[in-house]
Amino acid sequence: MKIETLVKRLAGPGHRAASDALVALGARAVRPVLDVLCDEDSPVDWATSATVLRRIGRPALDPLIEAMATAPTAEVARRCGWAHSGLEIDDISAFVPGLRHPSPRVRANSAYTLQLKGETALPHAPDLIALLNDPDPDVRQRAIWALPELGPGVVPLLRDIRRSSTAGRLRRPALTALAEVAGPAGLDDRDLAAVRRLIRVKQAAEVPEPMHLCGTWFAVPTGDQKAVLEAFDLTDPEPVTMRLGASAWNGDHHGWDSAHHACRRLYVSPCLDGWTLVFGNPFHSAESFEQDQFMDHWRTLSTRFGEAHWYGASCGDDWTAWCVAEKGEIVRYYDIYEEDDQIGGPHPAEEGYVLPHIDPFPDDAFDGIDIGDSEAFGARYNRLKAELGIPDPCHATTFAARASVDPSSLGRQTEVRGHGVLALTACGREHGHPRGALEI
Known part of the structure; x- marks a missing residue:
């Protein structure tokens, strides 16, 4: 043939x-x-x-x-x-x-x-x-x-x-x-x-940059880094630039072996506008998500620091979440995927916004519009939003901007005290730092 x-x-x-x-x-x-x-x-x-x-x-x-x-x-x-x-x-x-x-x-x-x-x-x-x-x-x-x-x-x-x-x-x-x-x-x-010499040189002149947010982070109103390390059971702190810390957090959670790397170390930020931010998973296993364990941790943190926040955001979908604990009690918890399990609210940081799981538009708002026509849909959306006075949706970053610090909006206006560190969790003390080059 x-x-x-x-x-x-x-x-x-x-x-x-x-x-x-x-x-x-x-x-x-x-x-x-x-x-x-x-x-x-x-x-x-x-x-x-x-x-x-x-x-x-x-x-x-x-x-x-x-x-x-x-x-x-x-x-x-x-x-x-x-x-x-x-x-x-x-x-x-x-x-x-x-x-x-x-x-x-x-x-x-x-x-x-x-x-x-x-x-x-x-x-x-x-x-x-x-x-x-x-x-x-x-x-x-x-x-x-x-x-x-x-x-x-x-x-x-x-x-x-x-x-x-x-x-x-x-x-x-x-x-x-x-x-x-x-x-x-x-x-x-x-x-x-x-x-380490290069990091010290970079730290001296570093200007805060907006962080790419995809994951979870904590915020506590203190500049006492030693106390934060103790509260999260972190050891072996290694001074880093803010860029390096952000690179480690994103790399650990999105790399080829993130299930094994994500729980080894946390990035603890400098004191930013009076708040210290902690990025990563403080628990021993990246797979062992237990809500009760998280809630207990927030309560304990808020007892120690008076207040403790947790935030979550995803770059791959519309997931967003936040939690606020004060003096040992959860006063607000919201997750877009668990709207029936909210605690407290509305929080003052949500005022003027609509919770993102709520569709504030009338049922017939988009009748006659081809959903696949993004230009026509966007025009109708913006017109109705203005005519009906529909507020913007609240997300973790908008909540954080009002209640603590929004990492995606860091810049020259951000007051910085001290320097950030990468520190090991219990998992990290057993297995060491993940491999991988990081931006300095």
Whole structure:
């Protein structure tokens, strides 16, 4: 059967037989299948043609690299990259020349392919390390992501570069890679001292920045950092910039292994407008959410500090929540997903707002509007909101701005006393800091 006929059959429901036949043809089938893969209008599902190339293996390597390098669109480059990263080639050294290809797309995807090979790619770690000084930032980032997957054997290689007098420009990115591979535990005394010096310099001139909020945080009206650490059972405080603290909080909760990292350490802010903010999960397990445990913690905090707040916000959906405890009692609790379990309220910080689970518009407010027409919907929404005097919804940040401090609105106007720290929880004392490079 002609190759063209087999390729056409890849679009049919019984494409498996055609796929097997094309794989059996090997190198002869590569170009026709690759042409289909790169044709965004082809009736053949791109994943089907890419899988055929993956199964063909080595004969498809160079043609895929060429197609990736010359791809006319980002979509074609993505398809070729996916096929390339899964090529069934036993000798993974075949992918190493791609790390030195003129195209940054090819270099980045070759690094990703070695990343997928895990510790079996360790012999090629020096080739990946060389990419830490690549002129393309995406390639540099891909190398940093790839190195941790090669296992702990990467650490001594990076340490040797840090101590080498001939490594030149590789020395600085090697420090970032060390932090990504092993966290603070991967840094020797000289590197730790250098990082701490840089943090002290940055702290002296740091201006508060709005924080990206996705998670939970506490607020207590005190500047006594030692008391806050004791109240949260935190130890080993390490001074950090505000940017570093925010980077750690977001990284720990959104990284590849957040279920194991999120409970190890907390970011305790400087005193901000009279409030200390604590970001993270103070309990021993990221999976063991117990509302009673949280409530007891708020009560205890408010007994110690007179008042304690907890806030929650999500960047992925509309979740928002807040809780206020005063002198040992919960005076207000609200969660948009648990509107029937509210405690207290309304709180003064909610005045002039509508709770976000409430739809304040009349039932017929959007009759005749196509919900899919965002422009028409927005125009009707804004008109009715103004005509009917409908207030804005209250969210954790609007509540915090009135009741304590809104981390998303930090700036030059924020009064800062002291400095922030990263401190270990009981889980962190057992397992140490998570790995991962952080912004300083």
